[in-house]
Amino acid sequence: MTPDQRPAGAFSDPDLLRRVASALALIPVAIAVAWLGGWPFALFWLVAAIAVLFEWNRLVHADAPPVLFAGEIAALVAAVVLIRYFLNPGFGLIALGIGTGFALAFSPAGVSRWAIGGLLYAAAVVAGPVILRDDAAYGFVAILWLFAVVWGTDVGAYFAGRTIGGPKLWPRLSPKKTWAGFAGGTLIGALLGCAIVGIAGLPVGPGLVVVTLAIAALSQAGDLLESAIKRRFEAKDAGGLIPGHGGVMDRLDGFLVAALAAALIGLARGGFANPAAGILIW
Template identity: 40%
Template sequence: MTAPAAPGATSASHSLARRIVAAFVMMPVVLGALWLGHPYWTLLVALAAGMMAWEWRRLTAQGTVGAVGWAMVLLAAAAVLLLGFGQVPLALWALLGGALLLGLVASLGEGWVAGAWVSLGILYAGLPSLAMVWLRDDPVSGLATLLWVLFLVWAVDTAAYTAGKLIGGPKLIPRVSPSKTWAGLAGGAVGAAIIGYLAACWAGQPNPWLLTGLSLLLALAEQAGDIFESAVKRRFGVKDSSGLIPGHGGILDRVDGLVAVALIVAGFALWGGGSPLAVWGS
């Protein structure tokens, strides 16, 4: 006679099943919009930016949204749309100015700490979203760059989760994120390095180890972004940013690592003369 499964094991298996189903639904949508480019990619990222702002406001304001929260949603989404439709300076000024203005408004009604969280949330949702649209707009390497970025982030999350479960061992930062281990960090780095090497070979780069090394560093940034969001949630006593994605939590829970990676890659492209896939290409 087979012993019944433990309640914890059953719950974990159900959670994993929900995560897999949600991933199979989301990935075709994301990759399809990315492949088609503007306006589909712009609209999807604008929607995600608005949802990120909504989740941030709820997370940092004890579950409430209010007028300030909805203004955050509109501002983040509008900035992405402006940039996607060619208004780059206006998008940046709208986002930065809006972050300052809404932060001041929130400070008047809720105190300066709440205002600071509002301003930070607008930038947290808006700047990486602008980076994702701006990177895709490169007609030469935009698609390839974002495919590399997305698969790198997915590889880090998957490899870190797998290594952490299979190997376990010492915790990375138990007071902030109790589930993360040093083994998971190492596994994520290996996953990123593999994606970087494959992407460099696919792009025909004469020295694939350059992109491999950068991907390894981006894995650390991805994990740092994950830890930052965990610290914010712990600060406000929240487990998930929302329940929008079954088995995954919220949008912020899924893009916490992507936020950091997108900003770094966009910064490289801006000050390095182009995407690493193009600059280091053959």
Template identity: 40%
Template sequence: MLKTRILSALVLAPPVLAAAFFGSPWFDALAALAGALMAWEWIRLCRGGFGLTGWTMAALMALTGALATRFPLDVLLGLALATPMIRLAMAGEDRLRGGMEEEGPWWITAGVPYLGLPLVALVWIRGEGGWETLFWLLAVVWATDIGAYACGRTLGGPLLAPRISPKKTWSGLLGGMGSAALAGWGLALAFGYAPPLWVILFAPGLAVIAQAGDLFESSMKRRFNVKDSSNLIPGHGGLLDRVDGLLAAAPPVACVVALQGGGIGLWQ
């Protein structure tokens, strides 16, 4: 299992990093594809089927990823308008089919901001903060996952949220925070910058947010009795299983980029 996870990561990481480095239109295309796939997984996770509303939501997320670089505010407005429309469409489909679980339509609707806002944030970070900021974010989130997994498996200890995830531990959380701090500091140095203290502290804060995003997706899978969001990525499950922490961490970084006028206080 671990070997499969590592192999999948080695195969997927280069094209993701290449798209992030070269930016538009490559990263826009990647974001569009990821948005459509995540919409499909989210609807599958919520047991909503994949009727006309599902295709509409997948198209909406694809457009979000494709257009966020040039029209971020328009895309955000579109997401705000689309959210109640998706809910009304789901109500209509539910009435016609009569087979959806009671919670399904509400959670499917919640997927519009849950997926759309991080997509806009990621594409906007690449456009405004540059590839260095996006690489920094990816490194911090990936280091969080690796550190949490390694420390949790090695040290064990009290469970972090036993009712949601029976494997996540406090030692894993602390290990993820430490790994994130090292990754954020180390990558800044590799880029030729001496990171200020607040940036070093920001990285473990993002680790906590990323872990919270992971727990949220775990709670959703438990709520709907689903093991994985899909089987798209061997050893990892679905795309949502792989990027749940990134979805949570991207909006805070986008806010910092906006406040800093580009970058995260290291490179302007």
């Protein structure tokens, strides 16, 4: 999640040190699991997706029966197993379709659309990274690129917004975010992402630059989407598991949108066998 962006000169965020400490603890773990790939990587993101699903359900319908949560978890697990076993995201959609029917059947009255939304939201957390990483040739580089884009966007937006200030991006949804933060985050995220690709020895041409800028911008759109959901349910954070960041859902809001968009572009260009090549090589 892109941190709050206050007016210029306001660097007295009491959560900043906690954010930094949490990031320093989580980043090496995320990179190590990405390097391992395979089932360790898939299980890591499956656990994250289940945590997001739990926070979502608690946020939008706290009175949901336990059988709903259990059925949604089963759908996520089945989707990951099918995607990895068959190397085809289409099989994962079958499991999610069954999970959607389960959500319709067991959701409390009036919240079925939110239950379905939560299942799809959580599925995006695990599907995008797993699809990209399972590209044997370029999967690890694609994940490092994605991390650099999203984390760079977070940091760039934070400091550009606080240093420059200026007009608000979307005051009704997120009153502390600014256009300066959006622009700074997008540029820094794209710069770091392209740097990772260059360090890996791959060409950095106009196509890669444009798609990296787009993914950086989309990561901030994911932040705004979660802000809209929390505002709808009058919540400040989705959870409190990660000090300085809130919940897992708060930490991954921008990442899941960026990862899903990157995976879809990669699939469109590289097919099921080479989605990472499809997003990185232009």
